[in-house]
Amino acid sequence: AQKVTQAQTEISVVEKEDVTLDCVYETRDTTYYLFWYKQPPSGELVFLIRRNSFDEQNEISGRYSWNFQKSTSSFNFTITASQVVDSAVYFCALSVGFGNEKLTFGTGTRLTIIP
């Protein structure tokens, strides 16, 4: 069975600070995919990034960066110079192998950026 753990339930930081959201996953499959989604107060789920298990390169997109480490089964997400618009719930998710149809989500981290 697959599992995604987001131990940080809520985080608050002052605007312009950097913040890292942790994600730890469990799977016995060697082929899997990791995702981050953002859920702003309006409620929709917005796709941020997808990583496959064969690609451990870190990813940077503007103020967002992701650190994938297979050795620790972690896929952490860092926001640099946070902004109020970053306030949202962030979900890490996992899908495994070929033919497994579901996304297994973590419980989410609620991020509040204080102006």
Add this chain to the structure above:
Amino acid sequence: DSGVTQTPKHLITATGQRVTLRCSPRSGDLSVYWYQQSLDQGLQFLIQYYNGEERAKGNILERFSAQQFPDLHSELNLSSLELGDSALYFCASSVREPTDTQYFGPGTRLTVL
């Protein structure tokens, strides 16, 4: 805007009733997924359809059913509603397989009174 549409946005109904939630996938996407988001269960996969056929089932109750039509839109039917069915129901679509990224619609918020 993900390109996935869901209607209605909000739905308020009473216990024991039946409702239908509708989803239109992104243009070209063949797979449709349904998820339920509730306070106690979090985000949970319900069911997936691919090109009109059921592909996978998750934690979907027997009172719930879904289908995907030839035009690829999908409907989730919830019957004999209970208070605990109150949740945000998301539809997602992807081009082909689950390893393709799933893009989510805005959700339907169901309130059962």
